[in-house]
Amino acid sequence: MYKIMHREDLTPQIHLFEIEAPAVAKKAQAGQFVILMVDEKGERFPLTIGGWDREKGSVPIVFMEVGKTTRKLAKLKAGDSIHAFIGPLGIPTHTDNVGTVVCVAGGFATAIVVPVAQALKDAGNKIISVMGFRNKDLMFWEDKLKEVSDELIICTDDGSYGRKALVTEPLKEILEANKDVKLVIAIGPTIMMKFASLTTQPFGVKTLVSLNPIMVDGTGMCGCCRVAIGDDTKFVCVDGPDFDAHQVDWDVLMARQKSYCDEEKTSVDIWEDYCRTQMGGKA
Amino acid sequence: MADKPKINLNRIKMPKQEPEIRAHNFDEVATGYTLEMAKEEAGRCIQCKKRNCVAGCPVNVNIPEFVMALRDGDMWGAVDQLKANNALPGICGRVCPQESQCEFVCTLGKKGAPIAIGRLERFVADWECDQSDKPKPQIAPSTGKKVAIVGSGPAGLTTAADLAKLGHQITLFEALHVAGGVLMYGIPEFRLPKGIVQGEVDYVKTLGVDVRLNSVIGKIDTIDELLADSYDAIFLGTGAGLPMFLGLPGENLNGIYSANEYLTRTNLMKAYLFPEYDTPIKKSRRVVVIGGGNVAMDSARCAMRLGAEEVYIVYRRSREELPARAEEVENAEEEGIIFKLLTNPKRFIGDENGWVTQMECLEMELGEPDDSGRRRPIVKEGSEFLIDVDTVVVALGTTPNPLIPSTTPGLDTTRKGTVVAEEETGKTVKDKVWAGGDLVTGAATVISAMGAGKRAAAAIDAYLKG
Numbered sequence A: 001m002y003k004i005m006h007r008e009d010l011t012p013q014i015h016l017f018e019i020e021a022p023a024v025a026k027k028a029q030a031g032q033f034v035i036l037m038v039d040e041k042g043e044r045f046p047l048t049i050g051g052w053d054r055e056k057g058s059v060p061i062v063f064m065e066v067g068k069t070t071r072k073l074a075k076l077k078a079g080d081s082i083h084a085f086i087g088p089l090g091i092p093t094h095t096d097n098v099g100t101v102v103c104v105a106g107g108f109a110t111a112i113v114v115p116v117a118q119a120l121k122d123a124g125n126k127i128i129s130v131m132g133f134r135n136k137d138l139m140f141w142e143d144k145l146k147e148v149s150d151e152l153i154i155c156t157d158d159g160s161y162g163r164k165a166l167v168t169e170p171l172k173e174i175l176e177a178n179k180d181v182k183l184v185i186a187i188g189p190t191i192m193m194k195f196a197s198l199t200t201q202p203f204g205v206k207t208l209v210s211l212n213p214i215m216v217d218g219t220g221m222c223g224c225c226r227v228a229i230g231d232d233t234k235f236v237c238v239d240g241p242d243f244d245a246h247q248v249d250w251d252v253l254m255a256r257q258k259s260y261c262d263e264e265k266t267s268v269d270i271w272e273d274y275c276r277t278q279m280g281g282k283a
Numbered sequence B: 001m002a003d004k005p006k007i008n009l010n011r012i013k014m015p016k017q018e019p020e021i022r023a024h025n026f027d028e029v030a031t032g033y034t035l036e037m038a039k040e041e042a043g044r045c046i047q048c049k050k051r052n053c054v055a056g057c058p059v060n061v062n063i064p065e066f067v068m069a070l071r072d073g074d075m076w077g078a079v080d081q082l083k084a085n086n087a088l089p090g091i092c093g094r095v096c097p098q099e100s101q102c103e104f105v106c107t108l109g110k111k112g113a114p115i116a117i118g119r120l121e122r123f124v125a126d127w128e129c130d131q132s133d134k135p136k137p138q139i140a141p142s143t144g145k146k147v148a149i150v151g152s153g154p155a156g157l158t159t160a161a162d163l164a165k166l167g168h169q170i171t172l173f174e175a176l177h178v179a180g181g182v183l184m185y186g187i188p189e190f191r192l193p194k195g196i197v198q199g200e201v202d203y204v205k206t207l208g209v210d211v212r213l214n215s216v217i218g219k220i221d222t223i224d225e226l227l228a229d230s231y232d233a234i235f236l237g238t239g240a241g242l243p244m245f246l247g248l249p250g251e252n253l254n255g256i257y258s259a260n261e262y263l264t265r266t267n268l269m270k271a272y273l274f275p276e277y278d279t280p281i282k283k284s285r286r287v288v289v290i291g292g293g294n295v296a297m298d299s300a301r302c303a304m305r306l307g308a309e310e311v312y313i314v315y316r317r318s319r320e321e322l323p324a325r326a327e328e329v330e331n332a333e334e335e336g337i338i339f340k341l342l343t344n345p346k347r348f349i350g351d352e353n354g355w356v357t358q359m360e361c362l363e364m365e366l367g368e369p370d371d372s373g374r375r376r377p378i379v380k381e382g383s384e385f386l387i388d389v390d391t392v393v394v395a396l397g398t399t400p401n402p403l404i405p406s407t408t409p410g411l412d413t414t415r416k417g418t419v420v421a422e423e424e425t426g427k428t429v430k431d432k433v434w435a436g437g438d439l440v441t442g443a444a445t446v447i448s449a450m451g452a453g454k455r456a457a458a459a460i461d462a463y464l465k466g
């Protein structure tokens, strides 16, 4: 069992849990992920880590309530425990000093981008960050990303904060204006990463994305997480999660992410029903 | 002279659930002998001098002795004889390929059916399991030596148990959230109830072994870090868990699973109990399983139990070459699995949403024997045909996960990714590191992994006391 040492609600739907896991905290690096199980009957699912605290022996994770599993997780409080917490998995993000790096963060993935940007800055890079949210109410960690960035551009889809734009607009402008950008790192919803990739491709700038397919074991045992990268098939959990965006077959990835849509709906319906009848509240 | 009693040339039949019923539940297929049945079957053994069966067993179980004790009703005697060389009889009795090992060379087999050694082994193990007054295992006084064991499959569990009994302090690291390796995540409940495996794991814990789940060695500490951190020796039993795919067009379509994924979802994550358990698996109508080993049979039989209407096994050689246990092939046939032999897939065809809908196949014929001694399958040119499918399970075999070799400098590996270790001791070329089981042999059997664990435990003990 792994204790939730601290809980913070970043928005009503996005939560930060600090999990007690000294062995994971000792080795964790930017860009790696963990596999969690909420309880004994839960599924194994991946979350990219939002940092680590080697002294406290804890690892923060940030997640958004989407399906049954994340809603179930969101019901837990500080002091409660989760059944399994396995990591640090995957290959850490390469954080060499390349010069200028653009970090693009979409939605709750901002939590993942912060430690990556931090590591890149520590390596001596200049960091230009772009963060995008649907609207102001969903935003969090502006301050944290600002702290690790030399420049920060914020956009919202509806213009309720910052600039009214998708992240790809400022990204394109930055690449047009700064010929010395050597690397773009884009992390967020798959559709955002796909369009970020299409935006950087004409500029020929190396672009890394952190892929989030469905996983089971997270250690290379099942092949559930496989994606097409160029002419090869790769397992995201062991060969990634970072990949060259321009080599990713986005259609295969997006189709595979939808493998269990119907089952997910069944799960959510049952869960909502359960919450209403047993817990006397909202799911 | 008294008349010699006539030997019954037929074995006592194993009671089983009827095929129509069992094909729709996950309960154990074979329900096991009664005491009377077991004694009668044991009575068929002629106690021959040759002891072929012992030589045919990879760990040389005292077969004639345990069978005789059982026949005479000395149950604890049978347990002692059986467990002298086999730490996991309840498991081996259920999953060993007896027909190619002990039973294959049984003297009775020349005239009739060999003694059902596996079934008797299972009976004795289950009997012991049911006793409340089990003798406490003897544990030697502490030696003060620490051993780390990586992987909790049959190889790791056996090594851990043997070394713990010898007084060493054992930590067993397992990557998954349960211990047992393939016995838990691969072999289905209806063939090997998980309660039996859990019983073995609990037994190992009672010996004082510290079992640390959710611990991926190489990602948390590496082997070198464990050695630096005060372990005196390390045993690697991480198995061969990396699935092979075919590399054919369309293989990334939705609905195409590796057998490891299909079985892990079903057995380890209990997807057959979805939505009570959260892990889903696709409800399928027409399932094709590619391959002919135990893994393929298990996948096909799971698919049937998950509610598929038609389940096919596609295998490129003929029935004779099927590598699965004979009993499982029979069980699969009885349950209505359709065998498409001498058939090989060519590509997978999908719909506009990325789901597999058809598989194109080729007919094969058998040519000259290849390196493995089996006749080589050759493609019949122009024999392409289509099968409608909504689920495909690729059960072609597995290789060792490269995580440990790649994070452990000084280990020697083969081209196939297996770790090089001495047959007799399991010693690798790296100081203080031993290895055994599928990691060394490539995908093999429970009994060979267990045997390797026993030999390594003896070698590690000798080293620590040396």
Ligand SMILES: Cc1cc2nc3c(=O)[nH]c(=O)nc-3n(C[C@H](O)[C@H](O)[C@H](O)COP(=O)(O)OP(=O)(O)OC[C@H]3O[C@@H](n4cnc5c(N)ncnc54)[C@H](O)[C@@H]3O)c2cc1C
Residues within 6 Å of the ligand: B095, B096, B097, B150, B151, B152, B153, B154, B155, B156, B173, B174, B175, B176, B179, B180, B181, B182, B183, B186, B187, B215, B216, B217, B218, B237, B238, B239, B240, B241, B263, B294, B295, B298, B325, B401, B403, B404, B436, B437, B438, B439, B443, B444, B445, B446, B447, B449
């Ligand atoms: C579906 C299926 C059916 C089978 N049926 C039969 C049968 O009927 N009869 C038979 O004799 N054999 C059968 N086998 C083969 C048999 O199960 C294996 O040969 C045997 O389990 C190998 O044992 P092992 O201890 O070497 O490895 P495994 O059982 O593979 O155990 C290895 C363990 O190590 C863990 N591990 C891996 N890497 C790490 C790491 N870095 N850190 C920590 N832990 C790690 C794994 O999670 C796993 O739990 C079957 C195999 C499969 C897949």
Ligand code: FES
Residues within 6 Å of the ligand: A214, A215, A216, A217, A218, A219, A220, A221, A222, A223, A224, A225, A226, A235, A236, A237, A238
């Ligand atoms: S999640 Fe199983 S191989 Fe990647």
